[in-house]
Amino acid sequence: QITLKESGPTLVQPTQTLTLTCAFSGFSLRTTGAGVSWFRQSPGKAPEWLALIYWDDDKRYKSSLKTRLTITKDTSKDQVLLTMTDMDPVDSATYYCAHRRQGFGELFDQWGQGTLVTVSS
């Protein structure tokens, strides 16, 4: 059974750096084809894809946020981290990580429960 769980600060001050952790089980990022993405969703809006890391450490980012995002993995801990610099109130959202179904392209089928991040002074 694949599970993912996001964690991190619930409140971040403007201009600060946000670091989120996705702890997962039921799969390994050592496995060829594996990957994890981060999404976020502001209240009343559609989800937005942010970043993706593959088993081979290849990474992809949403182009408009590329300068602010870093995605990394710790395969020994089964974790994926996302850092976002220079946080702004518009970055307030629920952040989700999701599992990439191997062999199906960029299909992310299992999502974590999400973690709510508020950016405010």
Added chain:
Amino acid sequence: DILVTQSPSSLSASLGDRVTITCQASQDTSHFLNWFQQKPGKAPKLLISDASKLEMGVPSRFIGSGSGTHFTLTISSLQPEDIATYYCQQYDTLPITFGQGTRLEI
């Protein structure tokens, strides 16, 4: 980026009704389109992948169809537990992009 236009944005229907939601992609996405269901305070749940493949455990009243740029999600007989917001999502090309969502009410 591929723009995905979903309609309607909200829909009111009665129990037992047949409900249809549509998504139009700004370019050919082949069959690389998913449908998600989201209930308040919960993560999106994948209902249909690859335009028409029902995920395990999803009731057969959910039907996905289409290819290329035009896709539909049909609920054949609306049930109370289907109250949610539905999103289509293309995954043919990064960045993955979503439709604006359809809020379904009874």
